[in-house]
Amino acid sequence: MLLTYSKPLNLTIGNARVNFNKTFKGDVLKRSIQLYRMWFFFVRLTIDCDENQITLIDPDTKQKIKVKVDQEFYEEWDLERIKTDTFDLWWNDKKSLFIQTEPTVIDKIKDDSDRYFYLKIHKGSKITDVTKVIKKMIVKDSYSSKFGFTKQHKYLPTHMKYNVFVWNKMGFNRKQxxxxxGTNYKHYTARKPKWDDQGNSIRRILRNTESLIIDTSLGNFGIKREKPIY
Structure with a gap:
């Protein structure tokens, strides 16, 4: 079955060494921008599976299921735009959902979302006293983005999983x-599957990708949430 929106991806890095810098154009991120890019494309892939009624294998039950995108969790993502927008265009408008913002002095409250809280601090306060209060208010190791990362993903293997699934839906067999x-990742150090008579390594990648699509459908790509019940 053909996919409507998802196409094979080229690698977005210029050489075999991946830059895992957690800043992007001056913004502080929980992970490198490449992983946010992959989250975006896996959401698009999940939308494709949802709309085209593509069946996947649930890794827990081993049963065939059809995914549904969690519209409530992804409400702020503007899913209609994800179908056709480039990542960079979408990111420019939506990056506030992901970036870790620095403290700033404000004259007027413009953003009353639950991602922020506001303090009134006397100008004559001691720094040590203010620090003690703030430490009590902020959860240790917290991150100021609703869509942060607690899961560990490696960019190149995740990129490969995406392409393997898309190539499969385009009609390529396991050997192809x-x-x-081998052609698209030959300059990179990521572990690559080797062909055997049954194509078992490709089959494993496909099953792992299906599991990641199921996780993504409910927002489990970057953070751990309850598994969906289909």
Whole structure:
């Protein structure tokens, strides 16, 4: 079955060394921008599976299921735009959902969302006293983004999972997919599957990708939430 919105991805890095800097154009992120990019494309892929009624194998039950995108969790993402926008265009408008904002002095409250709280501090206060109060208010190791990362993903293997699934839905067989991996990732150090008579390594990647699509459908790509019940 053909996908409506999802296409094979080119690598967005210029050489074999991936930059995992957690800042992007001056913004502080929980993970490198490449992983937010992959989250975006996996949401698009999940929308494709949802709308095209593509069946996946649930890793827990081993049963075929059809995913549904958690519209409430992704409400602020503007899912209609994800279908067709480039990542960079979408990110420019939505990055406030992900970036870690620095403390600023404000004259008027413009953003009353639950991502922030506001303090009134006397100008004559001691720094040590203010610090003690703030430490009590902020959860240790917290991150100021609703869509932060607590899961560990490696960019190149995640990128490969995405492409393997898309190539499969485009009609390529397992041997052809193995050859495509060899061609598209030949300059990179990520572990690549080797062909065997049954194509078991490609099959494992497909099952892992289906599991990640199921997780993504409910917002489990970056953070751990309750599994959906289909």
């Amino acid at each position: 997919i193995c050859e495509l991996i």
